[in-house]
């Protein structure tokens with residue numbers, strides 16, 4: 541599903557005398573369908589940057605990132621922005637620790653949007669959104685509100701519901717449970733297992749070791 545070869549990334553801080561920060565060097569690995577792989581390493585080692593490179597938010601300095609966007613293998617480092625949008629719509633799901641909150645858009649619509657973008661009819665998409673929000677204990681009275689004013693944990697659960705609404709052949713998870721209590725963390729573990737059982741290839745950074753051991757098949761240490 542994902543094939544990374546000799547990937548390197550270094551940041552150049554143009555505003556600060558052109559200082560160069562090498563973050564990832566000659567990294568190679570693959571992730572198969574139905575496999576959950578953890579990225580490990582201390583803070584600042586480049587875990588989030590790696591996920592952003594795969595999602596196309598950062599541009600690689602060198603190397604290759606191949607993604608199976610059915611039925612074709614695409615070189616993600618070479619895609620035009622419009623093609624990358626299509627790959628994100630159909631193939632890659634990305635859940636970060638923080639929700640990018642859009643003012644005025646109700647929670648239910650935020651969660652249903654990835655399904656509607658894929659052509660699922662609106663009422664089915666809303667049903668799936670309701671199911672996920674219920675499962676993640678987001679109170680029904682909040683569904684018609686923008687998550688702008690929600691607590692950190694509530695926003696994170698909206699973000700997770702959105703990330704898991706559609707089936708993504710490739711799922712990138714960046715500390716998805718960091719702000720959650722034990723019960724909600726275990727709900728999220730359940731969603732990850734469900735996605736894996738449905739054949740998703742999952743690449744994830746976990747906030748704690750125990751969660752990592754619960755769901756991951758192997759580690760990539762940075």
Ligand SMILES: Nc1ncnc2c1ncn2[C@@H]1O[C@H](COP(=O)(O)OP(=O)(O)O)[C@@H](O)[C@H]1O
Pocket residue numbers: 551561563581582583584585586587588589590
């Ligand atoms: N957009 C950026 N510009 C400059 N440096 C960055 C940028 N993003 C990340 N970095 C640097 O890359 C390193 C790795 O960051 P990150 O990928 O967030 O680490 P991790 O997720 O493992 O904690 C850090 O030193 C960070 O400062």
Ligand SMILES: [Mg+2]
Pocket residue numbers: 587588589
């Ligand atoms: Mg990080």
